[in-house]
Amino acid sequence: MHAAWLRKQSGQAVVIVAVAVLVLAGILALALDGGGIYLDKRQLQNAADSAALAGAELLMAVPATYPSIHNQAVGNLLKNLPGTSIAGTVCSPSCPNLKTIGLPGMSGIGSIGLGAGYFVEMSVTSSYTYQVSVWHTHPVAVAPIHGFQSTVTLAARATAQNANLPYAVVLLQDKPAYATFSNFNVNGTPGGISLQGPGGTNLSDHGGIFSNASIAPGNGTPSISFTGNAGDLWAVDESNTDRAALNAPNAVQGQQTSSPIPLAGSHLDFPNYPEPPPPAVSYNGKTVVNGTSYLCPGQYTNAISVQNGAIGILLPGVYQIQANGANIQGTLRTLTPDELPLVGQCATTVPVGADLGVIVEVRPDNTAGTTTCNKHIFSATATSTLTLTPSPRYFNISLYIEPMPGWQTTCTAAPLGTNVVRFAGGACYSIGGAIYGPADNMVLTGSGCGTGVGQIVAWTLLINGNGTVNETFDPTKLPYMKGLTQ
Known part of the structure; x- marks a missing residue:
């Protein structure tokens, strides 16, 4: 009986093994498909990230051009995606002069086919951001067995930003009502600005003045001077009057590009x-x-004030002045290395080798019934000395003027904007980083001493009085915001 039972069971192991082999083969195929999709997706994202960063590097080139940005990005893609080529695409031999290329069609996939199943869309999404989207048609093994499609479409997107503005002075006023407004103006004789650069031949490293509208030189001779390959002048909408004044004999001296000036700029x-x-x-x-x-x-819920003859020393960190601004008549400065270590101040120790950088943030406000938005002023008087050391921790910004909420409808005195930064003639200021006030109408008067300012980002800038404002531009200490954002 036992032998008969064994005979009935013969061959069952073969069936079980065969079924197991089929199941294992299916699992293996699924694993291979899943692993392949995962690896392809990761490669796709890495390629998109790298291409977006590569394109963003040229956003701040002087001048920036869409073809150069797209060419650099697509060249990067070709290095990272196997079997790809630009042959037969709109980027052969060079990408077109358009902000966005490769817009998706009805399929929702980018329309630039690089071969090997790869498609791409590339776009300059703002003055400071660049986006790359990549798709890949990935073959699969198991899905067709069950009646599904033999490919899967994978997608990756990356957005990179580069806000390293390669100018010593950036003036952003761009309202249509003031299209040819003199964002930069010199009021006084022989007042002016001295732009000092680090030397070299790469225009994108060496500062100069950029205006979203117009640049006026004033009456000084020269009113704008450059030393050390310190850059050029760029304007988006230079008025005929300002252009004639800039090109008058000796009005501007030392710029890297010969006349006529200014050079044509692209809106920022x-x-x-x-x-x-x-x-x-x-x-x-x-x-x-x-x-x-x-x-x-x-x-600081109230003003910071340093009276004539007094000295205020800023420990490293962030200072936010929320009301009544700052009035500097004496000396306000950061620590110096020879004062370290500093023990016991502010219940802390500042050790030797510490980052001594600060950022002073000012919150603007407006007096009821007015439109000038000059309630909270940051002023440096004729007797003052102001020395601020920047820090990469704070994006190399030394003085940050916040854009006031609703400023475009509240601060309507021409040409709009807040009125916070006021440096008087004779003030001695050495601000290694940037004064950043993109909605502020700043007024600087000739400095009695000091190295001046590293960079100015403002709505407008008025150089007042009969002194010279020093602008010591250092491309290694620019405000920066670089990297992937998505």
Whole structure:
């Protein structure tokens, strides 16, 4: 009986093994498909990231051109996606002069086919951001067995930004009502601005003045001077009057490009640099009457004031002035390396080798019934000395003027904007980083001493009085916001 039972069971192992082999083969095929899709998706995303960063690098070129940006991005894609080529595409031999190329068709897939199943769309989405979208038709093994399609479409997208503005002075006023408004103006004789660069031959490294509208030189001789290959002048909408004045004999000296000036510029959007948050600790303002006093990072609900002859020393960090601005008549400065280590001030120790950089943030406001938005002023008087060291932690911005909420409808005195930054003649200022106030109409008067300002980003800029404003441009200390955002 036992032998008969065994005979009945003979061959069952073969069936079980055969079924198991089929199941395992299916699982293996699924694993291979899944693994292949995962690896392809990762390669696709890496390629999109790399291409977006490559294209964004040229956004701030002087001048930036769409073909050069797209060419650099697509060249990067070809290096990272196997079997691809630009042959037969709109980018052969060079991409077209359009902000966006490869717009998706009805299929929702980019229309630039690079071969090997890869498709792409590339777009300059703003003055500071560049986006690359990539699709790949990936073959699969298991799905067709069950009646599904033999391919899967994978997609990846990357957006990179590069807000390294390669100018010493950036003036952003761009309203149609003031299309040819002199965003840069010199008021006074022989007042002017001295632009000093690091030397070299690459225009994108060496500053100069950029205006979304017009540049007026004033009456000085020269009113705008360049030393050390310090750049050029660029304007989006130069008025005929300002152009004639700029090209008058000796009005501008030392620029890298010969006349006629200014060079044609392409519109720049707000760079929207992030504002570092201040510490939670709050102070009811600070007034230094005499002697030396240390200021601690934090939120100041009232003004910071340093009276004539007094010294205020800023410990490293973020200072947010929320009301009544700042009035500097004496000395306000950051720490110097030879003062380290500093022990016990602000309940902390600043060790040797510490980053001494600060950022001072000012919140503008408006007096009821007015339209000038000059309630909270940051002023440096004729007797003052202002020295601010920048820090990469704060994007190399030393003085940050916040755009006031609703400023375009509240601050309507021509040419719109807040009126916060006011430096008087004779003030001695050395601001290594940037003064960033993209909605502020700044007024600087000739400096009595100091290295001046590293970079100015403003709505408009008026050089007042009969002194010379020094602009010491350092491309290694520009405000920056580079990298992937998506």
